[in-house]
Amino acid sequence: MADDTARNGPFLPGFPAFAVEVAGTLAVHSQYVLHGNIRDHFLVSPEGASPEIPPLLPLLWKALHPCGFEAFITYDAVDGIGVHPPKDPAALKAVECVLGPRAVGRRPGQKRLLAHLAKAVGVPEQPPEDSEAARSEQSASPAAPSGFARPANRVAFVIDYAARLTRVPGQLDQGERDFFLFCQKLAYSAQSFSVPGPRRSELHNPVIWLVEGERDLPAWFTAGVEPIRTVAVGVPTLDDRLRMARLLVPAFPPASTEDTHGRVDPAMEFANRTDGLSLESMMRIARLARDRGYGVDRIADATRVYKLGVDDNPWRRTSVRTQIIKGQQEISGQVMGQDRAVAKTLDILKRAALGMSGAQASTPGSRPRGVLFFAGPTGVGKTELAKQVAKILFGDPHAYLRFDMSEFSAEHAADRLIGAPPGYVGFEAGGELTGAIRRKPFQVVLFDEIEKAAPLVLDKFLQILEDGRLTDGQGETTYFSECVLIFTSNLGIIVTDPQTKIRTQIVRPPIDYKDLEKKVKGAIRDHFTNVLGRPELLNRFGDNIVVFDFISEVTATRIFSTQLDNIVARTYSELGVRLEITAEAAGQLCAACTAELDNGGRGIGNMLEANLVNTLSRVLFDKDAQPGDRVTVTGLRTGDHGPVLDAQVVRGGAA
Numbered sequence: 001m002a003d004d005t006a007r008n009g010p011f012l013p014g015f016p017a018f019a020v021e022v023a024g025t026l027a028v029h030s031q032y033v034l035h036g037n038i039r040d041h042f043l044v045s046p047e048g049a050s051p052e053i054p055p056l057l058p059l060l061w062k063a064l065h066p067c068g069f070e071a072f073i074t075y076d077a078v079d080g081i082g083v084h085p086p087k088d089p090a091a092l093k094a095v096e097c098v099l100g101p102r103a104v105g106r107r108p109g110q111k112r113l114l115a116h117l118a119k120a121v122g123v124p125e126q127p128p129e130d131s132e133a134a135r136s137e138q139s140a141s142p143a144a145p146s147g148f149a150r151p152a153n154r155v156a157f158v159i160d161y162a163a164r165l166t167r168v169p170g171q172l173d174q175g176e177r178d179f180f181l182f183c184q185k186l187a188y189s190a191q192s193f194s195v196p197g198p199r200r201s202e203l204h205n206p207v208i209w210l211v212e213g214e215r216d217l218p219a220w221f222t223a224g225v226e227p228i229r230t231v232a233v234g235v236p237t238l239d240d241r242l243r244m245a246r247l248l249v250p251a252f253p254p255a256s257t258e259d260t261h262g263r264v265d266p267a268m269e270f271a272n273r274t275d276g277l278s279l280e281s282m283m284r285i286a287r288l289a290r291d292r293g294y295g296v297d298r299i300a301d302a303t304r305v306y307k308l309g310v311d312d313n314p315w316r317r318t319s320v321r322t323q324i325i326k327g328q329q330e331i332s333g334q335v336m337g338q339d340r341a342v343a344k345t346l347d348i349l350k351r352a353a354l355g356m357s358g359a360q361a362s363t364p365g366s367r368p369r370g371v372l373f374f375a376g377p378t379g380v381g382k383t384e385l386a387k388q389v390a391k392i393l394f395g396d397p398h399a400y401l402r403f404d405m406s407e408f409s410a411e412h413a414a415d416r417l418i419g420a421p422p423g424y425v426g427f428e429a430g431g432e433l434t435g436a437i438r439r440k441p442f443q444v445v446l447f448d449e450i451e452k453a454a455p456l457v458l459d460k461f462l463q464i465l466e467d468g469r470l471t472d473g474q475g476e477t478t479y480f481s482e483c484v485l486i487f488t489s490n491l492g493i494i495v496t497d498p499q500t501k502i503r504t505q506i507v508r509p510p511i512d513y514k515d516l517e518k519k520v521k522g523a524i525r526d527h528f529t530n531v532l533g534r535p536e537l538l539n540r541f542g543d544n545i546v547v548f549d550f551i552s553e554v555t556a557t558r559i560f561s562t563q564l565d566n567i568v569a570r571t572y573s574e575l576g577v578r579l580e581i582t583a584e585a586a587g588q589l590c591a592a593c594t595a596e597l598d599n600g601g602r603g604i605g606n607m608l609e610a611n612l613v614n615t616l617s618r619v620l621f622d623k624d625a626q627p628g629d630r631v632t633v634t635g636l637r638t639g640d641h642g643p644v645l646d647a648q649v650v651r652g653g654a655a
Contacts, residue, residue: 012063014045018231019063026067026203029229030121030190031183033162033209033222036233040278043236043244051247053279056210056233057084057158067203068154070094073120076160080107081116084158094153110175114182120157121190121205155205162209163216172218180221183207187227212475236279238271244279245270248286255297266296273303275366276469276477281306307479308441315369315442315482320353320393327392334388335381336562336601337555340513341374341546345385348372348544349392352484366468370484373450373541375491375520376548377507379600382488383448389484390444400444400486401436405453414456419473434470434478442482450487451527458537461487465540487541492523509550509597517547551601556594559601563608564589567616576627577620585646588636592643611636615645623649 012020019042022032034056042059045051054062061072061084071091072084081103083095095104099116108116163169166176192202211217214230222228236244245267252266274282288294289302292311305311314320324346331342352370372389374382390400408416419431437443447453447461463470468481496503507519524545528538551559564586571579581589593607616633625631628651635646 013047014049014051015063016042016044016059016233018233019059021229021231022060022206022208023063023067025229026064026206027192027201029206029227030192030204031187031207031209031228033211033214033217033228033230034233035211035214035216035230037235037278038210038212038233039280040233040236041280041283043240043247043279045243051243053244053247053283057160060156060158060208061085064156067201069156070153071155073099073116073155073157074160075113075116075157077107077164078161080105094155097153098155110179114179117157117183117207118186120155121186121207154203156208157205158208158210160210163211163213166218169216169218180218184221184225184228187225190227235276238275240279241271241274241277241282242267244282245274248282249296251286252289252296252299253293255295266299270299270303273300273366276467304481308482310441314394315353319395323392323395324349324353327388331385331388331392335385336558337551338381338385338548341376341381341385341548344546345372345389349389349484366479366481367465368468368480368483368485371465371541371544372484372486373524373545374486374488374548375524375545376516377493377550377598377600378490379602379604380548380551381601382548383446384601386444386446386486386488389486393444393484394442400446401433402446402448403433405447405449405451405457408453408457411454411456413454414460415473417457417460418470431472431478434472434476437478437480437483438476441479444484444486445480446486446488448488450489451491455532455534458532458534462534462537462540465537489524491527492520505598509552511550513547513549516549520547521545551597553594553597556597556601556604557590559604560590560593560608563605564612567608567612571616571631575620575625576629577625578630579616579633580630581633582635585633585635592636611643612645615643616647619645619647619649625649626651628652 012023018034022034038056041053041055043051043053044059044062052062057072057074061069071088071094073095074082074084081099083091083104085091092104098120103116159165165179166172172180186207190204192204194202209217214232222230249267249270270282270285274285285302285306288306289298292302292305294302327349328342328346331346332339335342348370372386374385376382386400387397391397393399403417407413415431417431417433419434433445437445450458450461453461460470464480464485469477469479471477493507494503494505507516525538529535564581568579568581571577589608589612592611593604596603599606612633615636616631619625619631630650631647632650633645633647637644637646
């Protein structure tokens with residue numbers, strides 16, 4: 001049985017798959033590039049033994065030591081040559097047998113490092129140091145080895161922070177290119193061998209490169225080079241996180257309440273809430289919970305603080321609940337004629353405030369607190385309702401982040417949201433969206449006219465809606481789990497000709513709300529499913545699509561009156577002039593401003609500006625109105641150059 005294990009490679013129950021892959025392929029590969037989650041800890045739970053959580057290097061040692069490895073030679077640009085296991089006399093002796101008695105602790109130059117690599121893997125035989133061949137070798141460029149020596153020691157050479165060996169992987173200088181070319185030829189030249197001992201397998205002494213990204217080394221170095229095996233070190237799976245959580249949860253302080261009725265398994269909750277995080281992060285969250293005194297009933301708080309760095313959670317404030325209750329009365333006065341849309345929006349906000357978004361799912365996940373898709377005619381209150389949502393949640397109608405998707409219609413526009421990739425212009429600036437959310441995690445984000453966004457931008461939205469996070473161009477993860485995302489669209493109301501880009505309104509009032517809702521939702525479904533080919537994005541919006549109605553004549557009159565009052569108030573606050581409008585003049589203005597309702601409340605405002613604000617400004621300017629004056633508007637008529645206001649200015653407000 002032992003002989004079978006020696007011949008076929010070690011069987012490593014309870015080890016991560018990448019460690020098993022390395023240990024099991026040493027007979028055919030002389031070099032490995034390990035990339036990805038290499039700075040993490042890893043759960044090792046062999047049968048019949050207590051679980052351990054070593055970092056990468058000790059984990060690789062546990063996997064390769066049974067194969068007869070006596071030591072690891074380690075190297076990085078800061079610490080130079082090292083040995084693993086540290087402070088192990090047998091390991092130090094093995095390394096000194098390979099590299100000499102004074103190599104450990106030194107930071108060799110490039111040529112010397114190449115010689116160390118060659119000696120470690122067994123090629124080539126080195127000439128005596130004082131020979132003419134040695135002197136000529138030191139002055140020459142690295143070349144392919146020509147002779148082979150069978151090492152007496154089983155060692156691996158581990159190069160950490162390998163990406164820092166070059167300035168730019170795709171733009172190597174002469175020395176960097178020669179270095180990697182030598183290492184590539186070394187991979188082809190190295191031979192497997194056996195050493196005396198119980199396991200006489202023909203294995204390589206491997207060179208193991210550790211990098212964060214798969215492309216951190218020159219692409220040609222590994223592409224199509226069979227002796228060099230690229231191995232991904234993945235983030236922990238749900239099973240990994242669950243096993244880790246079961247080890248960590250007992251270390252949490254006790255729950256603040258003994259009532260555990262209906263609560264999920266704390267370990268399962270911990271595992272679900274740390275999706276995408278490393279095991280190292282889970283250990284840090286557990287330490288943070290102990291430091292803050294968070295019991296097992298506050299795993300969600302500990303995870304949120306670790307991710308966002310924010311202890312205060314606005315969603316738990318009593319003021320949010322109070323504001324939502326007040327909003328039911330106040331919003332209708334700000335967003336007129338949209339009672340159905342307001343009611344549905346408030347329902348979604350109540351769900352978000354209670355943390356019940358996605359409650360039907362088996363796992364809590366990290367999706368945004370709330371998602372709203374406002375659809376319908378232009379100028380009917382979609383943006384205004386978004387402002388009111390910000391006011392309800394954070395006390396300020398301007399406390400929201402707005403992106404006009406017409407500015408993100410090009411394919412490269414996604415870089416504006418998350419930042420340019422390394423090496424591209426603007427990389428250092430970061431992303432507009434990711435940077436803003438990291439600075440202010442609790443926020444309302446408005447994406448206006450979503451149908452105009454480029455497909456690559458929509459892919460980013462898919463990640464946010466599904467996972468609640470986004471990785472920017474600098475590799476930083478931004479979490480959207482505490483945000484409310486609002487998307488707006490005119491789909492179903494306006495169509496754009498693909499050739500001329502002319503926008504045409506295809507639905508006009510009067511139309512029954514149920515028919516309008518059916519048309520709009522049908523157009524949205526067709527756009528995401530057939531036009532964009534992204535039904536999965538539509539599925540993430542779910543039932544959060546809120547359809548706005550056309551404004552009625554009654555609503556239009558209310559909007560007109562509100563905006564007229566705003567003009568009167570602004571005239572007094574800015575100029576100190578009292579503005580009075582007779583009933584007849586107000587009727588004429590109302591008729592002119594509400595004649596066409598296709599553009600909604602915004603259209604009414606535009607007409608008021610043309611018929612009253614502009615003409616009033618002309619009167620005030622030409623007659624040099626002063627603070628304390630009174631202006632009485634008695635009528636509106638059409639002149640040769642547009643609307644003309646019949647108005648009288650009384651100095652000092654006297655009769």
